[in-house]
Amino acid sequence: MIDDDPDDREFFQIALDMTGIRYTLKTAESAVEALNIFPEFLELPDYIFLDLNMPLISGIQFLQIFRESADLNKVPIIIFSTSSYHKDIEDTKALGASHFLSKTSDIDRLSEVVVSILKGNDLPFILT
């Protein structure tokens, strides 16, 4: 998970815990940190949850960089953002994101959606 906001990282972890699914979560506080730690991974992550509004390299820029790497390109990226701005949704879709998950205040709902994503259910692009 790539998100500069510690509260959002905490919310996400609580939601993951609630799913009952066994998981390994690596977090990065910025896209820069994420790009730095990827080479250390023994295997690629199954999913990446990516915030958009971050200092230095934004989520959109991370997506652009990411698409250029053939290996990384296979990993589904789920945008995890406060934004519901139409242009962000269009841009991330065009850049090959798998889903656009709006950050919600409802942790139970977040947990349900994460379960459906991890189970590989057929889901629409915009998730709330």
Add this chain to the structure above:
Amino acid sequence: MINSTNSLLPQGEQLYKKMIEEVQDYAILLLDLDGNVQNWNIGAEKIKGYKEADILGKNFSLFYLPEDRASKLPKTLINSATLNGRATHEGWRVRNDGSTFWGSVVITALHSDDGDVIGFTKVTRDLTERKLAEEEKARDTRSIELQNRQLEEFAYITSHDLQEPIRKIQTFINLAKKNTDDKELLNNYLDKMSISADKMVSLIKDILNFSRLSSDKNQFISVNLVDILTEVIGELDLLIEEKKAIITVSSLPVIDAIPIQMNQLFNNLIHNAIKFNNGYPSIVIQHEIVKNDTGQYHLITISDNGIGFDQQYAEIAFKPFKRLTTNHSGTGIGLALCKRIVENHNGTISVASVLGEGTIFTILFPA
């Protein structure tokens, strides 16, 4: 019998001469081959402000701006009329009292029966009002475009930044409801709600400051930037003492500006220079006058020995609510505010930075 020339003219010709003399809205002149004024009418007197006696025999280049005379515009127009039969031009012209008007000019060559050019007629209209209206319209258009951009920016900020603290407060409320028995956790969530609420308050304040920045011409006065800087250093007194910062100022100019905005500009830049420094901040402010093709400028640089940043992020540094770090407090409005203030004053601001070495902000104001 002594008679004036006029009465010798056939009646039709005399009427014709009167007609030209008494036209008020057009300056209608006869020029000789060199462009010397041969006759004058009421319109010419009204538009250009000369009495007939003061101007007859003088060269029409007198009506042109010094720079247009230097670039030989009057001669060029005469040459063009000789060659093409007529020449037209619009531009600022000078009246007898030194004031200017926007003239629309047609110069037509007069030919002898043999086809030789023997002189020129010059018809000038004062279109100052139209010109000013056009300029105002262009300014309005630019202002509307700018406002549209700002609205778009505002929509983005509302959809991103303003929602975030509210969503967090709602989430902490939901989490608190799930954990009503755990007092310690509840307290933790309450603290976090309070932090998010404070964040919301400072965001709203910043957005209001940002959107209220005026560029009203009436607020511009002559401002000595040395006084502004003295004020700012006084305001940042505690911070300067705490971080043992040293601020060195060479000289600063007096410019036409909105004083409060100059204060905000220097306050933000110096505050940043002190804040983003892990050692003892040393800030150097310099000024010089520079010239380029577009004119003369005050070049002001503010350099520091702070933490700096990678130059590739220079552009996003000036965007509202974009921060280059999560480790320092702040909403990310500071540099966006600086940029808008400088643009309000028809200037530009840019930044050069080296990570770990320091940052230089460069501001250009028209001199």
